[in-house]
Amino acid sequence: MTVAALRDRHVELLRQHRVADGLVVGRGRLGRGDRYHTWSQVAAEPVPARLHRLGAVRLRPEAYSVAELRASQDVLDEQSGELFELAEMAGRAVRTPFFAGVFPTGSMNGLCRPMPGTGVLVLVDSGLLHLVPDVLKIMIVSRSSFGEAPLLEPPFAAPALAEVFNAHLFGNGAVGARALPDLAGQHLDLLRLMVRRATQFVVAHEMAHVHAGHLLASWRQTDANTPVGALDMQAVGWPREYEADRLAAGIMLSSLVGVSPWERDAVEPYLVGAVLLVLALHEVVAVLAEATGLVVPFAGCHPPPLLRIQSLVEYLAEHLRTSESIAVAADLATWLDDRVPGVLEWLRMVDSQA
Template identity: 30%
Template sequence: MSRRSRRLVRSYLALVQRDGLSAALIGPEVGGHGAAERIRGILESTDEYYADPLSGLSTLQDVLDQRVAEVEAAARSMGLRFDARHVLTALYPLGDVNAWGAPANSGDLILVSRGALGLTFLTLKINMMSAQMFGEPALIDRAQTVGALADVFAAHFRHGDPWRAPRLPSLTGHRAVMLDLLVNAAARFMIGHEYAHVAGRHPHVDRTTLKSADSAVEVYTRLWDDEFDADRVGAHLVLADQRLAAAAEQDPHFVRRHGLASVAAATGPMYVLLLDLVLHELDGELKVTGYPPAATAHPHPGKRWDALWPVIEQEYANQASPPPPLELPGGLMRWFENLFTDLVPAVRDRLA
């Protein structure tokens, strides 16, 4: 690890230690020593002792590291230039569905909200449970769907942590396969958007403070034109990586036969923007006390959706093979629209 990389990791550790978030973000205490202190010792040792100080310290960070590796491989295949040693992508409770670049020493520190990953996984899981899929009936009815979503959003608004909602049952079979594909595509888009800023050398216009239930942290803001560009590049990174997603599944023949990796690659980026839009709308209806107001540094998620969807459509129109169905992003939007009038009072009741 270079001296510059060490400084970058120290910037992250300083944020984590400042807010007392070591156990929540980078793993529990091991052998009587906190993970942050253990990392500090590693950083002060030789480079040969340990190359990646964040690896293996948190299950969720491990998942994030896998998505980062996929984004970096796709970025290189597209000819994007960046120095991976000077980019660190790590968890933080931002209270926002977007990933952000944070001020750091000698590198690019990308913060991905733990809550955003939870919202993506849990709401998509509820959708998988509520839908008729692959000839199988829905697992839950409308009232149960609204209740489960309300639990997740209320936990997010109240605690900044949707994982505090009642635990959902595990999915099996092809529903589980589709959920993994969608969640992974959404996470790659969050990360890929920030890598697009790094590779494009988009200038920092200003700083803003994001607040959550646990902390407040400064992040960089950029020009809206650069945000739209990062959406476009981030989506292309996901689309370029869809073959990796298909090959990694336990039933790749089923995935390929139904074009699920392509569907997920088209849907994941749009779902991040859709989830951001749903949060905007819910907060506008509920006026949640203490909930961080929607960050103004990004364009409105509805405008981002309108700008990105033609890019997705054009990508598949250019393919030699027949385009896979692109109905799922619009179907997910209609799903939220259909439930919204019941969802608002259900969330309000849980926050009362």
């Protein structure tokens, strides 16, 4: 029973659902392709052209790109070593062979797939791996930070987010939004930190299920509304989902062990922000999906996002160095919530165009 065997099962599942024939190592480098080159270009093209481009995502979704899937898998692979170390530090080490593989599930949660005689395969949605970094990048550049003016004019934040959520909701995990400009310096450091911890939290939540033995009392649940048809996952019930959130948060907080008080004060708010952002995105996606008539796969398998956030905040409040960390996270969530009406307006305009 090895991780290599789980990697093979992952590729087999990709083939069965006709997503990709394989993920060849070293094939994950992507070309620059269609992208914004400067922040002044983002969401600034004429409205008809923009609506046409966003509508094309709904009418002609692209095929799954092996290079894109490989790049996303590389992200998961690169983070896995540190994540296992953090779990060990938190006393939550997983001894069962465990592998996180990219897959177009259409769900904001990782899906646990026990493989008898092999281990546990966790499917992490390819769309989620697009959504998290894009939303965070827009959030960072459209807010004043590090004593600098926003790189993206605040009025363009909602239309930029609309493109990202349009691709997530209608691109089936195969289509990402037009690539955003690169960041540098402190902006880039902050983006990397938050994307890393947000992605790791998703996988750590599934690791927590394995560590806590939740899968032993689980049951199979099938949803036919995924981008690739019917998929199975192991449902464990809401109480165990709350527990897994708390255990995963504890694993993330282990990354602060041994750092200086000054460094912890600087990093902790954004670590907490990244963890809670994952659940905030669950809520935003649910709201947008309902408004546009879409169904989010496996939505009923977890508690409502707002209840998960409340439960997790109660846990974090007892384990943080300063309560200001939660205040920073709340500010980020409020910023996102305030732009949801603008995002909805754009999605409805695209719907009319389509």
